Amino acid sequence: MTGTLGIVGFGLSTIGPGIATGLIFAAYINGVARQPEARSILQPLAFLGFALAEALAILGLVLAFVLK
């Protein structure tokens, strides 16, 4: 089996952000479903939360490539 430990690290680092993205957008969908007028208020919050959670997964991918 060949490959680097970095790829395994990246795979592990996507568990958390994957769950986090699901939770964030579940909350957003729930909020919009209960009150459709709140859509424009909740949308920036949803994208902000998503980007913050995704940052760690992206860090994993980048460091897997950069630190060989």
Next chain:
Amino acid sequence: MNLLEGAVRPGFRAPDAGDFVFPSIFGDSVLTTKPVVLVFFSVILISTFFIASSRKALVVPSKIQFAGEMVYGFVRNEIGKDVIGSEFQRFVPFLFTIFTFILTNNIFGIIPLIQFPTMSRIGFPVAITIFVYLTYHFVAIRKHGLFKYLKDMCFMPGIPKFMYVILAPLELATYFLIRPLTLAMRLFGNMFAGHLLLILFTLGGEYMLHDKLIMKIFSLFSFGFSLGFTFFEFFVQCLQAYIFTLLSALYIAGALADEH
């Protein structure tokens, strides 16, 4: 994997971090490499667009004036006024510059013939982050004074006293280390990863095109996916520019906040 290695041609060379290093175009200096030339070009592009947009400001706007005002209005209202609050007007030029600069340089990643997001070189996000870092610290120190700023950061009121042992180092690390690091790394990582994936799917498709028939069919999927991924990459680029500016505004708003 024998499927990918031909008898006479070498195996697939996957893209890596070396693909982001460019030789200088003329002369020997780092200032004439592709990323630096693109950054200068982006500044010229942004300046030309917004000067043309605001040149003869009519009450009923022309198309280019409308486009320029839409971008400016977006940054001023959604990011400036809603986030920072009452003193937002003096930060709008800064936020507007960051937003348009990052957005233009990100979009360079999917324009044909340019196809390099300059924010995928770590130096550029770091440079912008340094300005944001200095701004939010300077604003807080000028408003609250250095000692009160650090005291309110480490020893927040309304928290049981024994928590300060854990909270103070954590808050210090957050404000002084983790925020600038993640701000720069988030932008850099997204652009780096997106560009790398685009290279991978395009080069992989091209590699498979020279192989057996079944591989030629797979290469079509690879090219198709790289096309679809380009659209996704456009969304990510706009989102990352927005997130960077929004977080900068949030940090400035936090520095200006009166409570704690």
